[in-house]
Amino acid sequence: MKxxxxxxxxxxxxxxxxxATAMKxxxxxxxxxxxDTYADLLFTMIERRNHRPPVTYxxxxxxxxxxxxxxxxxxxxLAAYDRFQPQAMxxxxxxxxxxIQDDPGGMAETMGLPVxxxxxxxPSYQRKENFGADETLFQLVRALARPMDRSADVTCNLIGPTxxxxxxxxxxxxxxxxxxxxxxxxNVCAPYGATPQDLTRLGxxxxxVLMYPETGEAACRWMTRELGxxxxxxxxxGVGATRDFLGExxxxxxxxVALDESRLRLPWYSASVDSTYLTGKRVFIFGDGTHxxxxxxxxxxEMGFEVAGLGCYNREQARMxxxxxxxxxxxxxxxxxxxxxxxxxxxxxPEMILGTQMERHIGKRLGIPCAVISAPVHVQDFPARYSPQxxxxxxxxxxxxxxxxxxxxxxxHLLTMFRExxxxxxxxxxxxxxxxxxxxxxxxxxxEAPDSGGExxxxxxxERELRKVPFFVRGKARRNTETYASERGLTRIGLDTxxxxxxxxxx
Amino acid sequence: xxxxxxATGCRDVPVLAERGQQEVFxxxxxxIWLHRKIQDAFFLVVGSRTCAHLLQSAAGxxxxxxxxxxxxxxxxxxxxxxxxxxEELEREVDRLLSRRPDIRQLFLVGSCPSEVIKLDLSRxxxxxxARYAPKVxxxxxxxxxxxxxxxxxxxxxxxxxxxALPETDRRQLILVGALPDVVEDQALDLLSKxxxxxxxxxxARHADSGLAIGPNTVFALTQPFLGGxxxxxxxxxxxxxPAPFPFxxxxxxxxxxxxxxxxxxxxxxFDAVTAAPRARAARAVARxxxxxxxxxxxxxxxxxxxxxxxxxxxxxxGMRAIEVGTPYIxxxxxxxxxxLLDRGPLLxxxxxxxxxxxxxxxxRPGLTVCGLGLANPLEAEGLATKWAIELVxxxxxxxxxxxxxxxxxxxxxxxxxxxxxxxxx
Numbered sequence: 001m002k003x004x005x006x007x008x009x010x011x012x013x014x015x016x017x018x019x020a021t022a023m024k025x026x027x028x029x030x031x032x033x034x035x036d037t038y039a040d041l042l043f044t045m046i047e048r049r050n051h052r053p054p055v056t057y058x059x060x061x062x063x064x065x066x067x068x069x070x071x072x073x074x075x076x077x078l079a080a081y082d083r084f085q086p087q088a089m090x091x092x093x094x095x096x097x098x099x100i101q102d103d104p105g106g107m108a109e110t111m112g113l114p115v116x117x118x119x120x121x122x123p124s125y126q127r128k129e130n131f132g133a134d135e136t137l138f139q140l141v142r143a144l145a146r147p148m149d150r151s152a153d154v155t156c157n158l159i160g161p162t163x164x165x166x167x168x169x170x171x172x173x174x175x176x177x178x179x180x181x182x183x184x185x186x187n188v189c190a191p192y193g194a195t196p197q198d199l200t201r202l203g204x205x206x207x208x209v210l211m212y213p214e215t216g217e218a219a220c221r222w223m224t225r226e227l228g229x230x231x232x233x234x235x236x237x238g239v240g241a242t243r244d245f246l247g248e249x250x251x252x253x254x255x256x257v258a259l260d261e262s263r264l265r266l267p268w269y270s271a272s273v274d275s276t277y278l279t280g281k282r283v284f285i286f287g288d289g290t291h292x293x294x295x296x297x298x299x300x301x302e303m304g305f306e307v308a309g310l311g312c313y314n315r316e317q318a319r320m321x322x323x324x325x326x327x328x329x330x331x332x333x334x335x336x337x338x339x340x341x342x343x344x345x346x347x348x349x350p351e352m353i354l355g356t357q358m359e360r361h362i363g364k365r366l367g368i369p370c371a372v373i374s375a376p377v378h379v380q381d382f383p384a385r386y387s388p389q390x391x392x393x394x395x396x397x398x399x400x401x402x403x404x405x406x407x408x409x410x411x412x413h414l415l416t417m418f419r420e421x422x423x424x425x426x427x428x429x430x431x432x433x434x435x436x437x438x439x440x441x442x443x444x445x446x447x448e449a450p451d452s453g454g455e456x457x458x459x460x461x462x463e464r465e466l467r468k469v470p471f472f473v474r475g476k477a478r479r480n481t482e483t484y485a486s487e488r489g490l491t492r493i494g495l496d497t498x499x500x501x502x503x504x505x506x507x
Numbered sequence: 508x509x510x511x512x513x514a515t516g517c518r519d520v521p522v523l524a525e526r527g528q529q530e531v532f533x534x535x536x537x538x539i540w541l542h543r544k545i546q547d548a549f550f551l552v553v554g555s556r557t558c559a560h561l562l563q564s565a566a567g568x569x570x571x572x573x574x575x576x577x578x579x580x581x582x583x584x585x586x587x588x589x590x591x592x593x594e595e596l597e598r599e600v601d602r603l604l605s606r607r608p609d610i611r612q613l614f615l616v617g618s619c620p621s622e623v624i625k626l627d628l629s630r631x632x633x634x635x636x637a638r639y640a641p642k643v644x645x646x647x648x649x650x651x652x653x654x655x656x657x658x659x660x661x662x663x664x665x666x667x668x669x670x671a672l673p674e675t676d677r678r679q680l681i682l683v684g685a686l687p688d689v690v691e692d693q694a695l696d697l698l699s700k701x702x703x704x705x706x707x708x709x710x711a712r713h714a715d716s717g718l719a720i721g722p723n724t725v726f727a728l729t730q731p732f733l734g735g736x737x738x739x740x741x742x743x744x745x746x747x748x749p750a751p752f753p754f755x756x757x758x759x760x761x762x763x764x765x766x767x768x769x770x771x772x773x774x775x776x777f778d779a780v781t782a783a784p785r786a787r788a789a790r791a792v793a794r795x796x797x798x799x800x801x802x803x804x805x806x807x808x809x810x811x812x813x814x815x816x817x818x819x820x821x822x823x824x825g826m827r828a829i830e831v832g833t834p835y836i837x838x839x840x841x842x843x844x845x846x847l848l849d850r851g852p853l854l855x856x857x858x859x860x861x862x863x864x865x866x867x868x869x870x871r872p873g874l875t876v877c878g879l880g881l882a883n884p885l886e887a888e889g890l891a892t893k894w895a896i897e898l899v900x901x902x903x904x905x906x907x908x909x910x911x912x913x914x915x916x917x918x919x920x921x922x923x924x925x926x927x928x929x930x931x932x
Contacts, residue, residue: 001553001579001580001581001582001585001592001595001596001598001599002579002580002582002599003551003577003578003579003580003599003602003603004556004559004577004578004579004580005574005576005577005578006559006563007556007559007560007563009556010556010557010560010564011555011556011557011560013557014557014560033533033619033651033652033653034529034531034533034652034653034656035531035532035533035534035535035536035561035619035651035652035656036533036557036561036652037528037529037530037531037532037880038532038533038536038561038564038565038880039564040530040879040880040881041564041565041878041879041880042564044879044880044881044882044883044884045879045882045883048883049883049884050883050884050886050887051884051887052880052881052884056528057528058528059527059528059529059652060653061652061653061654062622062651062653062654064653065623065653076528079527079861083861094557095555095556095557095619095620096555096557096619096620096623096652096653099586099620099623099624100623123583124555124556124557125555125581125582125583125586126582126583128556
């Protein structure tokens with residue numbers, strides 16, 4: 001038993017729902033109690049879908065448990081087929097139905113439905129949402145895809161985008177254009193937008209593009225084995241990764257790399273002098289493994305940040321994230337407990353967080369700016385505008401998104417210059433953010449209580465001086481000074497200690 | 508101000524009982540508002556990842572002040588041996604209570620999986636109560652989807668609190684139902700002006716409120732979904748004051764009248780106290796009703812508020828009800844409402860969502876009141892909708908909120924009228 005307040009992932013049947021909702025012509029019959037239908041609103045509200053997810057829930061109640069829940073499942077299954085006439089069906093159980101062991105898969109097989117019925121076995125008490133999506137797509141592909149002649153032109157399948165995915169909608173468009181520039185067409189994109197009939201044509205592609213390992217890797221592995229299709233390993237998020245991805249595609253297809261960089265602005269924006277202030281900003285990165293790995297590379301190589309810490313919530317990617325953390329010289333945090341994430345962030349005191357909606361809230365509490373880079377998603381993560389993460393435009397979007405929460409370039413310098421000004425001071429916050437500016441309280445000593453960091457004591461003069469340091473680097477200055485002092489066995493921090501430390505850490 | 512009661516109400520109208528897919532929340536959802544209302548309580552759901560996911564999704568946004576609810580997620584090992592699960596639960600509670608010393612009441616909330624594996628939460632609550640008495644009281648109830656529908660979770664929670672209340676002989680009134688503080692204060696103020704001073708509220712905001720119960724207690728429900736709590740209170744010797752619910756000017760007046768009659772308040776004094784707020788409520792409702800009048804309304808089952816709200820919309824806002832679907836009809840509770848609701852609408856209990864959608868599309872109602880899973884799909888089909896959950900989360904009771912209540916229904920219609928999004932012909 002594990003106490004959980006907020007979760008990064010839902011149960012595995014929600015992953016199956018993400019696959020079913022992304023597709024057309026597929027219907028999911030879920031053996032589940034009344035109440036599990038809440039999952040519909042994830043799609044209709046968060047993603048603003050204008051159709052109900054293609055799911056029939058049996059919604060059994062206590063009175064049915066004594067009677068015949070199996071019959072209820074059969075009735076629901078037949079009614080769903082009659083009403084929706086799907087090309088294929090998937091059937092399975094939610095956590096409660098798993099306990100009553102009605103075996104939806106076995107029952108559905110005996111019902112003689114005239115379309116493929118694919119049973120899902122998703123262990124609700126062991127696995128989670130991403131596994132559910134990955135496994136569902138894998139089972140669909142295994143049941144429906146067959147070896148066949150390759151298409152005359154070079155084509156690929158896009159594998160992994162689902163409903164409720166972080167910017168999946170726009171990544172598909174970006175990738176399709178990117179591949180189109182190399183003369184490579186998309187055979188099938190799955191599950192997003194595909195029908196079961198489309199899945200039968202997967203074998204015609206020359207290779208697969210694994211967009212999101214979280215939700216597409218099992219299917220890609222199977223297709224390599226059974227259909228002889230290689231798949232790409234690089235996820236094209238960021239400038240470097242996009243170039244590497246196209247290099248990988250070129251190697252797979254024998255085509256030469258063609259990348260139209262005329263719209264690519266990240267490299268110049270990052271090189272321009274206004275971005276100097278980004279140098280060495282300490283960022284903490286947390287999310288699903290794939291997005292964290294992409295973000296770490298962009299943060300270090302393309303934005304000039306320092307990765308202060310990183311981690312992921314999906315254990316499936318733990319090994320990869322641990323290796324990545326070693327490369328960055330930090331310790332990986334693999335957890336699904338947001339309280340642990342909050343504690344780590346508080347301890348590291350980064351200047352910025354790249355995280356999920358959960359970390360956005362943590363940042364709000366700790367006063368640390370945050371940009372969202374990964375699911376779990378929120379209605380904000382489905383912007384009306386085109387806003388991919390992948391490819392050329394994805395890199396541009398990421399530059400803007402990550403810079404937005406920060407106090408910007410020249411403004412940061414002005415803050416340093418005017419740091420004692422009554423209007424233009426630290427607590428007023430960034431000028432492009434909506435909240436009303438707070439006038440400085442007349443008594444600066446009342447603004448922030450001195451905090452004796454463990455055994456080291458801050459003398460008044462040093463504490464006052466520290467307060468003059470702009471807020472977005474104050475945490476770092478405090479930490480550096482305390483580290484400097486304790487390394488030298490100093491128990492009291494005076495003005496000199498502060499400036500000695502500043503000189504010591506100067507870059 | 509409103510029409511006289513219909514000669515033949517809906518009390519004896521045959522009800523269409525449906526048993527198919529129910530597109531409703533389970534009772535766990537009530538924790539979203541109960542934990543805000545009972546300020547020293549923690550709600551610990553003993554359930555699965557699905558329960559945790561529901562709680563964080565149902566509210567639409569996360570309530571990030573570390574919420575006073577959480578889920579003890581059952582794992583494979585808990586399912587293997589049940590004795591184990593009891594110990595595990597106690598360990599989690601120990602950890603929780605040591606981290607949150609501000610907690611005075613702990614609710615162990617049963618879920619579908621905990622009910623199916625027959626995890627005995629009442630035994631756990633007893634043992635934990637003994638260990639933590641008197642500082643923390645541990646109670647249990649079920650919010651599982653196999654037993655409760657949406658607002659029935661609040662009913663189960665309040666009913667669980669009743670047996671533990673101390674005994675009193677005091678002549679007193681208890682208002683039963685979790686209302687937003689602002690509304691509760693208004694109600695207490697109105698009752699005080701009527702001269703009814705000894706009034707308590709269930710649920711109380713804090714554990715040490717001194718709430719007690721006994722044979723001289725009378726109680727009035729402020730929510731129509733509290734049938735289980737009603738029975739629990741009657742078992743303690745308290746007496747129910749049946750009344751329509753305080754929605755709208757008419758409902759509030761009828762509810763107050765029933766209470767005033769019980770306490771012998773004379774009519775002149777009643778009129779003097781209620782005249783001004785009644786007039787204000789009627790004016791506010793009339794403004795919103797301009798957009799609602801002569802339109803039809805269709806209710807999907809959600810919170811059991813459907814029958815009182817259909818009464819309000821038809822009698823005070825001039826709407827015509829086509830279908831009033833509700834998860835459960837408790838006649839002892841909504842009888843007075845059914846008397847006021849004119850015949851005509853189809854009354855349905857339970858749900859078969861696909862068939863109900865067929866009926867809804869067939870009648871093309873002017874406004875459809877439904878859950879969040881159905882609202883956008885129906886909007887995309889061109890039907891105006893009102894999310895039902897907002898009716899539970901928003902202050903809508905009593906005179907001063909009557910206009911807001913009507914406004915919740917008129918806003919989607921005003922919005923549709925305001926938007927000019929179609930391409931030019």
